[in-house]
Amino acid sequence: MFIPIGEPCLGKKEAQNVSKCLKSGWISSAGKYIGDFEDKFARYCGSKYGVATSNGTTALHLALLALDIKEGDEVIIPDLTFVATANAVTYTRAKPVFVDCQWEDWNIDYHKIEDKINKRTKAIIVVHLCGNPAAMPEIMRLARRYNLKVIEDAAEAHGAEYKGRKVGSFGDIGCFSFYGNKIITTGEGGMCVTDSRILSEKMRLLRDHGMSKTRHYWHTMVGYNYRLTNIQAVIGLAQLERIEEFINRKIENASLYERLLRDVEGIVLPRLSVHARHVFWMYSVLVTRRFRIDRDTLRLRLREKGIDSRPFFYPLHLMPPYRLKAHFPVAEELSRSGIMLPSSVKLTEKQIRYIARNIKDV
Ligand SMILES: *Cc1c(COP(=O)(O)O)cnc(C)c1O
Helix, strand or coil: CCECCCCCCCCHHHHHHHHHHHHHCCCCCCCHHHHHHHHHHHHHHCCCEEEEECCHHHHHHHHHHHCCCCCCCEEEEECCCCCHHHHHHHHCCCEEEEECECCCCCCECHHHCHHHCCCCEEEEEEECHHHCCCCHHHHHHHHHHCCCEEEEECCCCCCCEECCEECCCCCCEEEEECECCCCCCCECCEEEEECCHHHHHHHHHHHECCECCCCCCCECCCCCECCCCHHHHHHHHHHHHCHHHHHHHHHHHHHHHHHHHCCCCCEECCCCCCCEECCCCCEEEEECHHHCCCHHHHHHHHHHCCECCEECCCCHHHCHHHCCCCCCHHHHHHHHHEEEECCCCCCCHHHHHHHHHHHHHC
């Protein structure tokens, strides 16, 4: 037996859609399903426009380019995130500036953002880590005071809400990933959502080699090929029909994990805010000293029982491309103690009980 950390949930509808798309011949990045997927996903997020991309990283890069982020600029990001958040900033030759996380939600500590703002600061990328929405109203207030752009990296948080509003719709642009282990998947894929027609058109232009819409092979800027294919979009449409079912399943799984792990000494569970709809992309806990066995040993023991897991991301400031002498105590401690447990929507109650029992046995 092997319980994976995550796996896509693909049904008959996905297969039928792919077959329909194949028969139509429109398998590349022109075709009617792309626009349909963009419209439906943007509407789901409560945003006006959607721009589909080849993956979540290109979505972030496109968003930064559309907001004119360039060499000499600084972009504030959390120290604890998947590396793509920082890399997208680096692609524009701007400098990513790291801010520590907070214990409450493991997201960027917005109380510490102000200290990092200077003349060169142009934007903040907020990451909704593991599906837990950051406190966007507070961050938007701060950004407006300093005239900063806000990009939401919602790659792990499709459908998450803060005070009833979906993530991705607070900032200037929200970015999503449809990689195989994300909440919905198109294999590889991504999307930018925005309420600004101007930004959406700029992103469409940049996504398609910067080619003029009215003059073929006339390029008004250096663009990119960051397009999603029609065949990926048609999978996305089938996935989108089930997104609420997937999320509710993840929330149910999380509450079962919580009930089973609540009383285990040394295991710290994610805190839930009354304002947040946490979508639990990956159900994660902290393995503290009081557990008496460290996180990595726990992972090995679980692996012997056929249970997959992941450590948290490394803090960006400790990795070779971004090394700094600075100290980010919360990000460092989260990274040292955090473990992501199996979180697939296909998990059974029996499997979750088996995982929890093995954690207790260790
Ligand atoms: C997955 C992820 C990305 C990148 O998405 P890809 O589709 O893999 O390029 C960016 N940011 C975060 C926080 C992610 O989890």
